[in-house]
Amino acid sequence: MFGRGREWQGLASFVSATAMSGATLGIVSGRRRQGKGFLLQALAEETDGMYFAATEATEAESLRLFADALVRHTREVPERPFRDWNDAIAELFRRFRGRPTLVVVDEFPFLSRVTPSLPSIIQRELGPGGSGRDSSARLILCGSAMAVMGGLLAGQAPLRGRAGLELVVQPFGYRDAARFWGLTDPRLAVLVHSIVGGTPAYRFEFTQGDAPAGPADFDSWVVRTVLNPQKPLFREARYLLAEESDIRDPALYHSVLAAIASGNTTNGGIASYIGRRSDQITHPLNVLEDCALVAREPDVFRQGRSRYRIVEPLITFYEGVMRRRWPELEAYRGETVWGSVRETFLAQIVGPHFEALCRDYAMGAGEEVFGGFPATVGAGTVNDPENRTQIEIDVAVFSPPDGGRAGRLLSLGEAKWGETMSHHHVGRLARARDLLAAKGYDTRDTILACYSGSGFTTELLASAAGDPGIRLIGLDDIYAPGAFG
Incomplete structure (x- = not known):
């Protein structure tokens, strides 16, 4: 397991939770190839849970495959074949009582596509009077179709408010x-x-x-x-x-x-x-x-x-x-x-892409980097009417809002991948800072930051060494600390 400690901890806590009575629902999503299935299969093996991966199939075939997986795990054969998902979900919750038990339904969008009522069926069984009331199942629905998975808990969706876990597995x-x-x-x-x-x-x-x-x-x-x-x-x-x-x-x-x-x-x-x-x-x-x-x-x-x-x-x-x-x-x-x-x-x-990485760096920077905690990081354009131009800001860093007022503008930054940065870039950032100050932004302590993949001129290095209002950020800074341990 690499780089998924936080996700593993969240999943393990969800499965082992005993404070909630009855079955509980978790939603795990994320783009393809991120290792969701690997995580959930490993967790099922570790906790003796059930893992079922749906396939593109008709409703009848999916029901048979699900029934086979349930029988293999519980070693109990249902009294009669499932007629539909009403039978299957009710039986699923009835099978798991006692200790909390993980039940994973992976690639859930394959099932909901051919059975659009499936989320409503799960909602009913989790609700008052449903079979989930006396169950200890920890049901996780997982999928890579982000539009489908995001819609499960949105707006007026049947499962909105039912999930005790909502985990999005992101790329590293x-x-x-x-x-x-x-x-x-x-x-x-x-x-x-x-x-x-x-x-x-x-x-x-x-x-x-x-x-x-x-x-x-x-x-x-x-x-x-x-x-x-x-x-x-x-x-x-x-x-x-x-x-x-x-x-x-x-x-x-x-x-x-x-x-x-x-x-x-x-x-x-x-x-x-x-x-x-x-x-x-x-x-x-x-x-x-x-x-x-x-x-x-x-x-x-x-x-x-x-x-x-x-x-x-x-x-x-x-x-x-x-x-x-x-x-x-x-x-x-x-x-x-x-x-x-x-x-x-x-x-x-x-x-x-380098500009985006610089924004990621700024968002994770400690208070010592920009003189405050970064709450919002983004890019923007500053109009310069006098010069009839626009100044592109690649990395703008704001502190948290203070009451009803916007946060301080901690830093204005420009990022260049293939260009050695000089006083010219700092001058452009200083001009943007002055224009923003005139518009009411709090720029009293704004740091002018140059992010470079190709280095800085000797003159700029000398100036920055004696000016706390200028910060030069190179590749070694962006990938430190702990990147190459």
Whole structure:
């Protein structure tokens, strides 16, 4: 077990809880390949619980498979076959009495898709008069279809208010991902994370344990793994989109994702890129959000404005690098293709990804870094009317709100992956700070932060050494402490 201590503890506490009488419900979700099934199977084995993985099947076949799993675990044969899920859920709760017992139903969306009433049936049996009242079952419903799993407890959904556990298994953070891949060079770690992110399955199952041996091996690694038609990673991004049942027009969704991967991150920019009106892409963007493939991030300085970001790096890499050269890649010309798109990768993919990593770093920073506890971290745009321009802020850090007032602006930051940063960047941040102060932001102690993947000029290093209002943050800072133990 790597990097899942918090999730394991939460699951174990849910299973062993004795304060609640009757059956209890837990919901576990997360994008595919994050290790949800591994976690739950391991927990079932450790606690002598029952684990059932649903498959795409008719209701009748799913009932038979579930009944077989129940018989194998309890070694009790039901008096008669289950007629429907009403019988199955009632019998499930009746079978488990006494000590708390884990019951996992994995890939639950496969079941609810063919039996839409299944959540209502579970709700009824958990309620007053249901078979769950005298049961000790700790029922966990698990699934990767994020739109379906998120809807189980939302709004007027039958199971809203019934769950004692709601766990979303996230990809590894960038530091844990570096350790998991065995990477000791922070620059290499950023490059690898820009492609495979923190998805655990890509480390071994999808690459057969092939990791870059060092910075000099990165290009070769990309060609022999991600751009290799014989490797599962090659088609994985396509499958991630195809597996979402709510996506019914793949061509449109791929175009939306390609627009974002190309740097068109606003609603209007995306619409213009794909040749549609803005109102015509609202629905696909909402679906991609519900599927946890895209995140909408508000502009922290301009109310009502937001940008979209692809959550899964592998999809960004596919849309920005692979999709437009797909025929050549299928013909095993990965090395040639990579040689011609590598600079595009560094500029359009690694650059924005590095900015996101810097925001992650800032969100986890201690009070000593910015002179206060980071409560909100985001990006935004500051208008400069006098110069008729806009200043892009990559990392804006706010303290917690104080009563009815907004939090202090702890830091304004700019992130550059392939550019040595100088006083020019600090001057731009200082100009943004002055403009924001004029708008009423509390900038009295705002730190101007430069985040760089390529270092800083000698002059800037000398200035920052004697100025507590300037902070220079390099790769070693972003990946410390504890990244490479």
